Amino acid sequence: MTQLWDFAGGIHPAENKHQSTALPIRAAGIPDRLVLPLQQHIGEPAAAIVSVGDRVLKGEKIADVTNGMGVPVHAPTSGVIESIAELPVPHPSGMNDWCITLKPDGEDQWTARQPVSDYRSLERNQVLELIRDGGISGMGGAGFPTNIKLRPPRDRKVDTLILNGAECEPYITADDMTMREQADEIVAGLKVMAWILRPERCVIAIEDNKPEAVEAMRAATKGTQIELAAIPTKYPSGGEKQLIQILTGMEVPSGGIPADIGVMCQNIGTAVAVSRLIFEGRPLISRIVTITGEAVQEPGNFEALIGTPVQYLLDQAGLQPEKVNRLVLGGPMMGYTLTTTAVPVIKTSNCVIAATAAELPTPPPEQPCIRCGECAEVCPMELLPQQLFWYSKAAEFEKAEHLNLFDCIECGACSYVCPSSIPLVQYYRYAKGEIRVQRAEQLKADRARERFEARQERLEREQQEKEQRRKERAKAAAEAQAKKKAEAEKAATEGDAVDERSAKAALVQQALARKKAKTEVAKPQAPAAEPAQEKPDLEALEKQLAQAQSKLETMQGMLEDAKAQQADNVEKLERAVAKNHDRVTRAEEALADARQQLASQPESQSTE
Amino acid sequence: MAFAQQSSPHAHHARPTSRVMLWVIIAALPGLFAQTVFFGWGNLINVVWCVALAMACEAAILKLRNKPIGFFLKDNTAAVTGLLLGLSLPQFAPWWVSGIAVVSAIVVAKQLYGGLGSNPFNPAMVGYALVLISFPVAMTTNWAEPALLWKGAPGFSETLSTIASAKQTAVDGWTMATPLDEYKHKIANRTAAEVLQHPTFGNGIARGWEWVNAGFLAGGLLLVLLRIITWHIPVGFLAGLAAMSLAFGSNADQYAPLSMHLLAGGTMLGAFFIATDPVSAATSHQGKLIYGAGIGVLIYLIRTWGSYPDAVAFSVLLMNFAVPFIDHYTPPRTYGHHKARRGVPSRKQG
Amino acid sequence: MTEYLLILVSTILVNNFVLVQFLGLCPFMGVSGKLETAMGMSLATTFVLTLSSVCSYLAYTYLLAPLDLAFLKTITFILVIAVVVQFTEMVVRKTSPLLYRVLGIFLPLITTNCAVLGVALLNLNKNNNFVESVLYGFGAAAGFSMVLVLFAAMRERIAVADVPVAFQGAAIGMVTAGLMSLAFLGFTGLVSV
Amino acid sequence: MWTGIVIAVLVLLALAVIFGGLLGFAAERFRVEGNPLVDQIDSLLPQTQCGQCGFPGCRPYAESIANGGAINKCPPGGEATIKALADLLDVEPQPLDAEHGVEQAKRVAIIREDECIGCTKCIQACPVDAILGAAKHMHTVIESECTGCDLCVEPCPVDCIDMVTVEPDIRTWTWTPPASGVIATDRQGVSA
Amino acid sequence: MAALAQSIRRSAVGLGLFAMITGGTIAVTQALTEKRIQEQAARAEAKALLEIIPESAHDNNLLRDTVQLPASDRLATDGPLTAWVARQDGRPTGMILPIVAPDGYSGKIHLLVGVDLNGTVLGVRVISHKETPGLGDRIETKKSDWIRSFEGRSLGQPPHREWNVRKNGGEFDQFTGATITPRAVVKAVQKSLIYFRKNRQVIRERLNEAPSPRPKAITPETIAGEATRSEHS
Amino acid sequence: MTTKTSSEIIRDGLWNNNPALVQVLGLCPLLAVTSTVVNAIGLGLATLMVLMGSNLAVSLIRNFVGESVRLPAFVMIIASFVTCAELLMQAFTYELYQILGIFIPLIVTNCAILGRADAFASKTTPGPALLDGAMMGLGFLAVLVVLGGMRELIGQGTLFVDMNLLLGPMAADWVIRPFESYPDVLFMVLPPGAFVGLGLLIALKNGIDNHLEKRRKATEPAPAASGSKRVRVTGNVS
Numbered sequence A: 001m002t003q004l005w006d007f008a009g010g011i012h013p014a015e016n017k018h019q020s021t022a023l024p025i026r027a028a029g030i031p032d033r034l035v036l037p038l039q040q041h042i043g044e045p046a047a048a049i050v051s052v053g054d055r056v057l058k059g060e061k062i063a064d065v066t067n068g069m070g071v072p073v074h075a076p077t078s079g080v081i082e083s084i085a086e087l088p089v090p091h092p093s094g095m096n097d098w099c100i101t102l103k104p105d106g107e108d109q110w111t112a113r114q115p116v117s118d119y120r121s122l123e124r125n126q127v128l129e130l131i132r133d134g135g136i137s138g139m140g141g142a143g144f145p146t147n148i149k150l151r152p153p154r155d156r157k158v159d160t161l162i163l164n165g166a167e168c169e170p171y172i173t174a175d176d177m178t179m180r181e182q183a184d185e186i187v188a189g190l191k192v193m194a195w196i197l198r199p200e201r202c203v204i205a206i207e208d209n210k211p212e213a214v215e216a217m218r219a220a221t222k223g224t225q226i227e228l229a230a231i232p233t234k235y236p237s238g239g240e241k242q243l244i245q246i247l248t249g250m251e252v253p254s255g256g257i258p259a260d261i262g263v264m265c266q267n268i269g270t271a272v273a274v275s276r277l278i279f280e281g282r283p284l285i286s287r288i289v290t291i292t293g294e295a296v297q298e299p300g301n302f303e304a305l306i307g308t309p310v311q312y313l314l315d316q317a318g319l320q321p322e323k324v325n326r327l328v329l330g331g332p333m334m335g336y337t338l339t340t341t342a343v344p345v346i347k348t349s350n351c352v353i354a355a356t357a358a359e360l361p362t363p364p365p366e367q368p369c370i371r372c373g374e375c376a377e378v379c380p381m382e383l384l385p386q387q388l389f390w391y392s393k394a395a396e397f398e399k400a401e402h403l404n405l406f407d408c409i410e411c412g413a414c415s416y417v418c419p420s421s422i423p424l425v426q427y428y429r430y431a432k433g434e435i436r437v438q439r440a441e442q443l444k445a446d447r448a449r450e451r452f453e454a455r456q457e458r459l460e461r462e463q464q465e466k467e468q469r470r471k472e473r474a475k476a477a478a479e480a481q482a483k484k485k486a487e488a489e490k491a492a493t494e495g496d497a498v499d500e501r502s503a504k505a506a507l508v509q510q511a512l513a514r515k516k517a518k519t520e521v522a523k524p525q526a527p528a529a530e531p532a533q534e535k536p537d538l539e540a541l542e543k544q545l546a547q548a549q550s551k552l553e554t555m556q557g558m559l560e561d562a563k564a565q566q567a568d569n570v571e572k573l574e575r576a577v578a579k580n581h582d583r584v585t586r587a588e589e590a591l592a593d594a595r596q597q598l599a600s601q602p603e604s605q606s607t608e
Numbered sequence B: 001m002a003f004a005q006q007s008s009p010h011a012h013h014a015r016p017t018s019r020v021m022l023w024v025i026i027a028a029l030p031g032l033f034a035q036t037v038f039f040g041w042g043n044l045i046n047v048v049w050c051v052a053l054a055m056a057c058e059a060a061i062l063k064l065r066n067k068p069i070g071f072f073l074k075d076n077t078a079a080v081t082g083l084l085l086g087l088s089l090p091q092f093a094p095w096w097v098s099g100i101a102v103v104s105a106i107v108v109a110k111q112l113y114g115g116l117g118s119n120p121f122n123p124a125m126v127g128y129a130l131v132l133i134s135f136p137v138a139m140t141t142n143w144a145e146p147a148l149l150w151k152g153a154p155g156f157s158e159t160l161s162t163i164a165s166a167k168q169t170a171v172d173g174w175t176m177a178t179p180l181d182e183y184k185h186k187i188a189n190r191t192a193a194e195v196l197q198h199p200t201f202g203n204g205i206a207r208g209w210e211w212v213n214a215g216f217l218a219g220g221l222l223l224v225l226l227r228i229i230t231w232h233i234p235v236g237f238l239a240g241l242a243a244m245s246l247a248f249g250s251n252a253d254q255y256a257p258l259s260m261h262l263l264a265g266g267t268m269l270g271a272f273f274i275a276t277d278p279v280s281a282a283t284s285h286q287g288k289l290i291y292g293a294g295i296g297v298l299i300y301l302i303r304t305w306g307s308y309p310d311a312v313a314f315s316v317l318l319m320n321f322a323v324p325f326i327d328h329y330t331p332p333r334t335y336g337h338h339k340a341r342r343g344v345p346s347r348k349q350g
Numbered sequence C: 001m002t003e004y005l006l007i008l009v010s011t012i013l014v015n016n017f018v019l020v021q022f023l024g025l026c027p028f029m030g031v032s033g034k035l036e037t038a039m040g041m042s043l044a045t046t047f048v049l050t051l052s053s054v055c056s057y058l059a060y061t062y063l064l065a066p067l068d069l070a071f072l073k074t075i076t077f078i079l080v081i082a083v084v085v086q087f088t089e090m091v092v093r094k095t096s097p098l099l100y101r102v103l104g105i106f107l108p109l110i111t112t113n114c115a116v117l118g119v120a121l122l123n124l125n126k127n128n129n130f131v132e133s134v135l136y137g138f139g140a141a142a143g144f145s146m147v148l149v150l151f152a153a154m155r156e157r158i159a160v161a162d163v164p165v166a167f168q169g170a171a172i173g174m175v176t177a178g179l180m181s182l183a184f185l186g187f188t189g190l191v192s193v
Numbered sequence D: 001m002w003t004g005i006v007i008a009v010l011v012l013l014a015l016a017v018i019f020g021g022l023l024g025f026a027a028e029r030f031r032v033e034g035n036p037l038v039d040q041i042d043s044l045l046p047q048t049q050c051g052q053c054g055f056p057g058c059r060p061y062a063e064s065i066a067n068g069g070a071i072n073k074c075p076p077g078g079e080a081t082i083k084a085l086a087d088l089l090d091v092e093p094q095p096l097d098a099e100h101g102v103e104q105a106k107r108v109a110i111i112r113e114d115e116c117i118g119c120t121k122c123i124q125a126c127p128v129d130a131i132l133g134a135a136k137h138m139h140t141v142i143e144s145e146c147t148g149c150d151l152c153v154e155p156c157p158v159d160c161i162d163m164v165t166v167e168p169d170i171r172t173w174t175w176t177p178p179a180s181g182v183i184a185t186d187r188q189g190v191s192a
Numbered sequence E: 001m002a003a004l005a006q007s008i009r010r011s012a013v014g015l016g017l018f019a020m021i022t023g024g025t026i027a028v029t030q031a032l033t034e035k036r037i038q039e040q041a042a043r044a045e046a047k048a049l050l051e052i053i054p055e056s057a058h059d060n061n062l063l064r065d066t067v068q069l070p071a072s073d074r075l076a077t078d079g080p081l082t083a084w085v086a087r088q089d090g091r092p093t094g095m096i097l098p099i100v101a102p103d104g105y106s107g108k109i110h111l112l113v114g115v116d117l118n119g120t121v122l123g124v125r126v127i128s129h130k131e132t133p134g135l136g137d138r139i140e141t142k143k144s145d146w147i148r149s150f151e152g153r154s155l156g157q158p159p160h161r162e163w164n165v166r167k168n169g170g171e172f173d174q175f176t177g178a179t180i181t182p183r184a185v186v187k188a189v190q191k192s193l194i195y196f197r198k199n200r201q202v203i204r205e206r207l208n209e210a211p212s213p214r215p216k217a218i219t220p221e222t223i224a225g226e227a228t229r230s231e232h233s
Numbered sequence F: 001m002t003t004k005t006s007s008e009i010i011r012d013g014l015w016n017n018n019p020a021l022v023q024v025l026g027l028c029p030l031l032a033v034t035s036t037v038v039n040a041i042g043l044g045l046a047t048l049m050v051l052m053g054s055n056l057a058v059s060l061i062r063n064f065v066g067e068s069v070r071l072p073a074f075v076m077i078i079a080s081f082v083t084c085a086e087l088l089m090q091a092f093t094y095e096l097y098q099i100l101g102i103f104i105p106l107i108v109t110n111c112a113i114l115g116r117a118d119a120f121a122s123k124t125t126p127g128p129a130l131l132d133g134a135m136m137g138l139g140f141l142a143v144l145v146v147l148g149g150m151r152e153l154i155g156q157g158t159l160f161v162d163m164n165l166l167l168g169p170m171a172a173d174w175v176i177r178p179f180e181s182y183p184d185v186l187f188m189v190l191p192p193g194a195f196v197g198l199g200l201l202i203a204l205k206n207g208i209d210n211h212l213e214k215r216r217k218a219t220e221p222a223p224a225a226s227g228s229k230r231v232r233v234t235g236n237v238s
């Protein structure tokens, strides 16, 4: 028997799992459209490598990440690329993001596959490359690119590889059913990962409320070194940090990763994906999704292609639209609500709950925190949720951070038990977001200061140089020589500028591309309309006029120069001069108007 | 289809605040019952009057502050404050003394700080301490004699009319100095045996008071069982008091014995119902132990060497005062950290 | 020995300078918005209070008393205090910028802290000898520091509470100090001095 | 009587001369220059260098604050900066002084390149060198460096620079705090 | 170096100038008010004494006319007692004893007891006490007239047993809610009378010694102050 | 420093920048001596006199003090005024002086006084400085009296008790007792009552201010000036 430890806190919410385990996993089939978000995991979004109208085959790579952390996206079936556009994606914000829409042609025609029958003959790096190219990112949580995770920092050795089959959240049974039905694939995938990492210990952890899954896994692991741990049912035992504590008694250091203490944790589904990639050459193009909740008639698990709209799956499970009150993607503890059923299933979507109002009732309004400490009793991270809340609410982020806000795993146990029904987790998310924004702003401010100071210095230097030159010029005997030198110097500075420019050309180009789309939409700022009834500000108007006149002069000067040199921007400059003419006339008119208005106004009013 | 938008978690299973407070009220009943049996109707009348006034007062202030009255009244916290005041005031305290205690508790100690959850001081104890220093006569001469009922003395209506009169003191013969007071001032020039002759001690430690304390202990244990309070504060409290008593007061001819400290006065009410007020108590387990122990030690100090024979109210207030500081230095160690992060965040340096 | 202990208990708890004797209230109300700041202030005050207790004792015993100039005590004491404070500030600022960051900014404020002059005058009223004067000054400072620090921590909490608008800031601070002072009345009689 | 007065004056005079000397000595001997506070204040300002505070850049404003100036003059920093400053200086935060402008959403400058005539005026105006380009060539803004100070807008002779509000997208989105629902706080409706 | 000297000189001269002006102002004011202040102070300090033995009943300066009396542990004062003597035409008519009631509710109560030469109480006043406001503080004349109830009493009147509060079968009222304080005071006054009787001989002798005005006034405050100080030594 | 008009000085001293209610300075005497009205008036008058005197004196000598001795010099001026006041009180209202105890000499460290000397008087001419001293002093006196009245009335159910200490025997029976057989509310007499009482006064002032502010906002629209004080960092470019 594997030795088990306990973790602090934890809760026992109603499980509601049996509803969706009655039926075996069903294949969801191919919907009319598949919507494939370019970003389905943390890290960089992928860039499309197909264009609208292209025909792609099943398993063909359609988007890839070239630099930064990320994995490619593959076509889940054969068909035609219909659009690349911003569409609703599964995200708590309910916002749109870039997606490739694929219209299946129904043929489900595979691209050429390259299964590896004997992965042991390859280099480890090659296998990791395969996993990356297979588009595999974690399927149990945040969706961390699996190949990166499987490459622990050089100085770390992974001793314990954990396969996370805890599935502690209520309702979700995707991993449970996977274990029941695809135990062999899980073991095969685990073996591949174990070969890559060479741990001393491989553990599959399953909560003891899934006896069938435990049995199935026991059968599949028979005769191997793999340990099977039936862990006590307590939410959130499936949280990576808690699971590691349960199985090893060790704690992942704050801010660190499990590999720091020689542990790695992978999801059951991830193992299946690895197995299918290696042995069948099949990239990650489908996953098991639990469709459940009292608003569906036939809850169960579906093998759904990535990109399948949620609506399609709900229909298959017999959705009764009038009953739905809340639609949750993920579990009831950590999932987020959806605003539309048009969003697709992505690599991390494990469950959709179509809940009735009675099932997940709207919590009563928030009351003041009475500091009862229930939340602290259940917090698996041993935080002080009430204090975090207090400071988050009061926007005292520094203090919240000091109390380890960033160690909160947002498991929701605290909100679950709070007698004042405070949406604690939302406060933490808000606070974390604000802190991140502040940090970014601080960085930006620091950089701005540096650049400003650098510029001031440069100006100063130039000023000094100018001064220097002026003196020299006055002193120097040979006027011509001095002139030449000055020219040479000028050329030099220009050369510098050009250099800098070319170095940043790429940046600029990027900025341009990104901006273009936005600029089109953005309306030029309308000049603040002067309210007629207000007293006209003569001074300001006069200043405006003077400015306009001086600008016009400059422009005319430039235009003449340009004409003289027959430069190619004459046309533009002419436009500019015309514009400035306009500006001057407008300013003059405004000023005249104002003067008139003032004159007609009685004195008393203007002195008030 | 418009779906409800909500942050996770979507499932809840909580005992609402109103129910928590209801349990506190229920748990106080054994003690109240014992008080009524041994000291007559005074406490019961006080409780009813204080609870009613507390609710009315809370409602009035909520109205002034433009807050939803029903929503807040339903949380029962004002009732708990009133109840605890009613339990701790002298049995024959005139109505206006308890009234002033309740009003200052709700208005000054609670609502001025923003109402439920924001008050740094225990409202009931603010009310108690305020009337104790303001009206020492009314607060020291109105303690009922123990076993009053057996003597056939004041019935319900007599008690009610005493309380309802404006006089500061009750009828002579119904009242008596409390055991702690009696012991403290007689022991100076008498032996323990002599002092214990006084009827207030009965044959045991403190007649009547033992049962009242036992009643509150029972209620308190119920609260621990129901996980409404954790054991840390009561244990810290009682251990602090006991430790001081054992260290300094082993000679019963000089200082009150430990049994007296534990079973006379407001000890158990204080340990389980008053020091545990979640709003004004320390937060972490370690903090709660320190907070509780601090109260116990202070109670002993003041009872033994100070002017006041019982000191629950002052000690609780004094430790309330230290709570934010304690909280700063006793955060729990968080998962994944070597040590708890104490102290204050140091300001960002430029 | 006990007598010295009693002086300390008396000045720190029973006759707490701030809450019972009403001395040093302005810095108490003005500075103690933050725990960190309050700690700096505490250190600085303890230093100055003890030092001025000593200096004024010396000035009185060896200068004013022999010359029968008791009526000059106020001006002498305050002059001594002001100079000591300012001198300390200048020295600290130059020699230890670190210490200055902790203490320095509070030092000038301390000149106008009644507690400092109060200690000097009370020492006189009480006929304290040298050791007693030092202890009295130190005890007063310790009592001041204790409530200052506790009060600061509490104010940090109150600052984020939902206090009615009119009471926000100084008003609720006063009420809190009042309730603290109420609690300190519990110490009455602890030491009969 | 007169001797008493003379003694008193002499004693005080002696004390004062000694102490005065001491202070004079210290003033010279322990003189320090500079104020570390300015750095701390400067680090809290947004470094937009926009001059809306009435000072030529953030640092001069920081110096003014260190000398006791008002802390509510920086619109780009807005409430957050005021709060941070108030915190640092341990004073009460005040509402933003409307004389200097109002707090706005974050913006960046965008140059409509086809209209740009390459006059380099904007380059000269940009305090953080966030504009690239050479004389008579099209200019462009490095978005990530632009602080949104809009100093470049006015000098442009052809008005080809727009200030565009930065819209949140799915990657910059953050959670909002829960709506306060039943319990409105007393702080609302303050004359803030 | 020159800068240093210059700075020192400037500050010293500046401050010195101020010192002269301010010191002068104070000194002049002091000189002008000195007399009156001393009068006022003397009157205020003698006030408590004068309440017990009014000015009409004596013609000497009470504050400067004191005698040393033998020590007595009965009176809970340590060391010899300093008592004020009232004389009419040089003959002693009465005296005021500073005594301590040690068993007050919160510590010692300092009292002045005036007796005539027959041992009849002329008056009793409290100088300082720590009793609970609202309870024990009714021994002050400001709060109630209780303390006047001693006037005219002597050892036989009431009889020995009844030198106590009513509650303990005595002659004197207690306060509602407070028996300890009044009892302590009653006991202390009684003890001082007993002391007076026991030491009558010595006292008479000392009183009849020729009056020798002391250079410095001795006030009740000084005695109480010294007593407090000696408590913790 | 912009010069303030007389009416501004008056309004500041009495209300807008009241030393006790807004600057929250001079608290020690304010709280310590306000158990009765007479104490409050006694100390208030002494403070007023010292404030006026020191403001005037500081303003007169403002150009002659070096930086290094500024503080000691001001303090000495204030101390001399205080000592004079102390001596005079001793001479003429001895009993009141005894009740006020060390809080008379402690006027020296009343932060409000040094604060005014440093922040205002040392920067203006004698006229406004004197006016400022008077107004600040009056503002302080007013708060003292109101607080004293409040504490005396609630605490012991009387008003103007012992006025003879200040005004001589003729004021001895000015005392008002509005209630029959009033039980003393010792809370108000003891230190906590002083704190809470002042807290209530401050809140009352805030309440009135907020109310006025709201009214003012409702009647007049906010000024629409925005960015009018802008300064260019990068010089004039056009």
Ligand SMILES: Cc1cc2nc3c(=O)[nH]c(=O)nc-3n(C[C@H](O)[C@H](O)[C@H](O)COP(=O)(O)O)c2cc1C
Binding pocket: A042, A138, A140, A141, A142, A143, A144, A148, A149, A150, A151, A152, A239, A240, A257, A258, A259, A265
């Ligand atoms: C921001 C971030 C950075 C991470 N960096 C690494 C890493 O460098 N190496 C690694 O093996 N895992 C890394 N991880 C993966 C975590 O160790 C963890 O396995 C993963 O987040 C799964 O967590 P979840 O599904 O509970 O959210 C990272 C995760 C996050 C969120």
Ligand SMILES: Cc1cc2nc3c(=O)[nH]c(=O)nc-3n(C[C@H](O)[C@H](O)[C@H](O)COP(=O)(O)O)c2cc1C
Binding pocket: A137, A138, A139, A140, A141, A142, A143, A144, A164, A165, A166, A167, A168, A169, A236, A237, A238, A239, A240, A241, A265, A266, A267, A268, A270, A334, A409, A410, A411
């Ligand atoms: C509260 C909480 C509960 C979780 N429960 C599970 C779970 O039951 N099963 C699971 O596989 N992952 C669960 N996760 C995610 C894991 O922490 C971890 O990210 C995941 O197992 C890593 O595997 P992957 O990279 O293969 O996704 C949970 C995370 C949190 C924060």
Ligand SMILES: Cc1cc2nc3c(=O)[nH]c(=O)nc-3n(C[C@H](O)[C@H](O)[C@H](O)COP(=O)(O)O)c2cc1C
Binding pocket: B136, B139, B140, B176, B177, B181, B185, B307, B308, B309, E105, E106, E131, E132, E133, E135, E136, E137, E167, E174, E176, E177, E178, E179, E180, E181, E182
């Ligand atoms: C807080 C408090 C302060 C008290 N102060 C005094 C006091 O100053 N003087 C006094 O005689 N009794 C005081 N008592 C009352 C005594 O403790 C005791 O109850 C009373 O003197 C006994 O009086 P009785 O014999 O009339 O019942 C006080 C009681 C309490 C609770």
Ligand SMILES: Cc1cc2nc3c(=O)[nH]c(=O)nc-3n(C[C@H](O)[C@H](O)[C@H](O)CO)c2cc1C
Binding pocket: A370, B020, B021, B024, B077, B078, B080, B081, B082, B084, B110, B115, B116, B117, B118, B119, B122, B123, B124, B125, B223, B228, B229, B272, B273, B274, B275, B276, B277, B278, B279, B280
């Ligand atoms: C265990 C427990 C103890 C409580 N004790 C007190 C108490 O001593 N005094 C009080 O006013 N309220 C008490 N309350 C009620 C409530 O917490 C109190 O009114 C808040 O302090 C008001 O913000 C208690 C509540 C609970 C749950």
Ligand code: SF4
Binding pocket: A368, A369, A370, A371, A372, A373, A374, A375, A376, A385, A386, A389, A414, A417, A418, A419, A420, A421, A422, A424
């Ligand atoms: S459970 Fe809720 S009410 Fe209780 S302490 Fe935590 S946040 Fe506050």
Ligand code: SF4
Binding pocket: A378, A379, A380, A381, A382, A383, A384, A385, A407, A408, A409, A410, A411, A412, A413, A414, A415, A424, A425
């Ligand atoms: S959400 Fe965060 S604070 Fe709440 S219980 Fe989970 S880890 Fe703890």
Ligand code: SF4
Binding pocket: D045, D046, D047, D048, D049, D050, D051, D052, D053, D054, D055, D056, D057, D058, D059, D061, D073, D074, D075, D076, D077
């Ligand atoms: S307003 Fe703010 S951002 Fe602009 S220059 Fe001033 S301090 Fe910098």
Ligand code: SF4
Binding pocket: D108, D109, D125, D126, D127, D128, D129, D130, D131, D141, D145, D146, D147, D148, D149, D150, D151, D152, D153
């Ligand atoms: S590009 Fe324009 S708006 Fe952006 S920082 Fe430069 S001058 Fe300011």
Ligand code: FES
Binding pocket: C023, C024, C025, C026, C027, C112, C113, C114, C115, F025, F026, F027, F028, F029, F109, F110, F111, F112
């Ligand atoms: S008056 Fe300001 S500290 Fe005392």
